[in-house]
Amino acid sequence: MDYGRPVKFGCFIIPDATQPQRALGLASLADSLGFDLVGVQDHPYQRRFYDAWILLSAIAVRTKQIAVFPDVSNLPLRPPAMLAKAAASLDLISGGRVELGLGAGAAWDAIKAMGGPARTPGESVSALEEAIQVMRLMWSGARGARFDGKFYQLAGVNAGPVPAHPIGIWLGAYKPRMLAMVGRLADGWVPSLGNLKPAELAEAHARIDDAALAAGREPGTIRRVLNVGDGHSPEDLASLVVEHGFDTLVVGEGELVRFADEVIPKVRELVAAARESR
Numbered sequence: 001m002d003y004g005r006p007v008k009f010g011c012f013i014i015p016d017a018t019q020p021q022r023a024l025g026l027a028s029l030a031d032s033l034g035f036d037l038v039g040v041q042d043h044p045y046q047r048r049f050y051d052a053w054i055l056l057s058a059i060a061v062r063t064k065q066i067a068v069f070p071d072v073s074n075l076p077l078r079p080p081a082m083l084a085k086a087a088a089s090l091d092l093i094s095g096g097r098v099e100l101g102l103g104a105g106a107a108w109d110a111i112k113a114m115g116g117p118a119r120t121p122g123e124s125v126s127a128l129e130e131a132i133q134v135m136r137l138m139w140s141g142a143r144g145a146r147f148d149g150k151f152y153q154l155a156g157v158n159a160g161p162v163p164a165h166p167i168g169i170w171l172g173a174y175k176p177r178m179l180a181m182v183g184r185l186a187d188g189w190v191p192s193l194g195n196l197k198p199a200e201l202a203e204a205h206a207r208i209d210d211a212a213l214a215a216g217r218e219p220g221t222i223r224r225v226l227n228v229g230d231g232h233s234p235e236d237l238a239s240l241v242v243e244h245g246f247d248t249l250v251v252g253e254g255e256l257v258r259f260a261d262e263v264i265p266k267v268r269e270l271v272a273a274a275r276e277s278r
Contacts, residue, residue, distance in 0.1 A: 001205060002278075003220045005247035007271050009264055010037030012071060012227055013253050015050040023055060024062055026253050031063035033260035038063075039071030039101065039227070039250055042078075045110035053086050060094040068094070071227065071250070072101035072172040072190060076108075076116045076124070080131035080152055084138035088163040096165035100135075101190045101225075103172040104128040125177050127151040132169055132185050139163055170225055179204055183211025188223035190250075201244045223247060230254045234263050238270035 011030045013023050027038050038059060042052035056068045068090075073083060083100075091098040104124040105111060112118045119127060130149040137145045137154060141162040147154040170188030173179050174196055182189045189208060196204060209219035224245050228237065230252040240246045249267075251259060 001202060001245040002242045002275065003224065003245055003247065004275070005220070005223070007241055007268060008036040008248040009259075009267075010039055010225070010248060010250035011035050011253055011256060012039045012041070012229075012250050015040050015052060015055050016048060017050045018048055023050070024058055026256065027059040027066070027068075028062050029256055031066040033256060034264075035066055035256070035260065037067045037069065037099075037225075037248065037250065039069050042070045042072065042074045043107070043110075044074060044077050045107065045114045053090075056098075057090055057093075060090055060097060063097075065097075067097045067099055069099040069101050069170070072103035072170070074105065074111070075102060075128060075131055076105040076111050076119065077114060080134040081138050081154065081157065083131075084135035085161075087135075087167055088139055088161050091163040091165065091167055092161060094164075096163070098163070099168045099170060099188075101170045101172060102128065102131070104178065123151075125181070128171070128178075129181060129185065132181075135169065139167065168223060170223065174204075176207055179207040180211040182222065183208040183213075183217065183219070184215045186222065188225055190225040190227065192227040193229065194227075198244065205245045225250060234266035234270060237263070237267045238274065241267070241271050242274040 013026050015023055030038055040052045040055055043049055052070045060068050087098050087100050108118055130152045134147050134152050137147055138159045139162060141160045143158050144156045145154050145159045146156055168187035170190040171182050171186045172190050173182050212219045225248040226240060226246040227250045237249055
């Protein structure tokens with residue numbers, strides 16, 4: 001399974017507030033090495049972590065080319081209208097370098113401890129679907145935008161600003177209902193390899209593709225971003241592209257220089273050879 005999209009590479013940086021400049025330094029290094037994307041986890045209840053959006057903003061200001069995204073944003077603690085406003089603002093400031101990873105929520109006790117809602121799994125998925133609609137309305141620039149959902153409402157807001165580019169909404173999805181939502185509504189899928197085994201990837205892609213086709217969408221337009229972590233060979237990573245359908249591979253923050261110098265060129269070579277042979 002290969003959707004034929006250009007192969008891109010990202011890095012996943014730990015938002016460690018106990019070492020104030022470390023994350024910024026790593027992001028600047030990744031930018032200089034030619035990485036396409038930097039992701040930051042969003043766990044506001046983790047006392048040793050920076051706020052993800054403040055860190056992403058600082059990274060965007062310190063870098064020139066690399067795109068930034070929350071991997072993935074904690075929706076229950078971030079009202080979607082304000083989340084859309086933050087993403088659009090940073091997209092304008094950075095010249096169109098923001099994408100939006102989005103999750104339904106996890107660690108519900110910690111979310112509740114921080115003042116957030118306690119939702120059932122079903123409610124969290126329904127709230128996510130509403131949030132996608134709210135955010136797209138907020139990015140539309142419409143005047144008097146309205147939305148009347150069970151979890152979120154807009155009551156005549158003048159939406160804006162409009163982002164510098166169409167911000168992609170990438171869902172961290174694993175279960176059937178969420179995977180179908182990727183196909184119906186989202187611009188991308190951003191799972192983690194540790195939570196989804198290689199043997200499960202084909203079925204997950206199929207659920208996304210079936211839902212996309214049913215909604216009149218082309219499955220190949222949906223971006224497939226995989227958090228792979230460290231320690232994989234070029235052959236393993238190339239296989240994730242040409243056999244398992246991913247177009248963007250996000251590695252950990254270890255050995256960025258070696259990865260950029262040795263692994264990325266080899267993966268690109270292997271993918272190009274496999275595609276040419278087909």
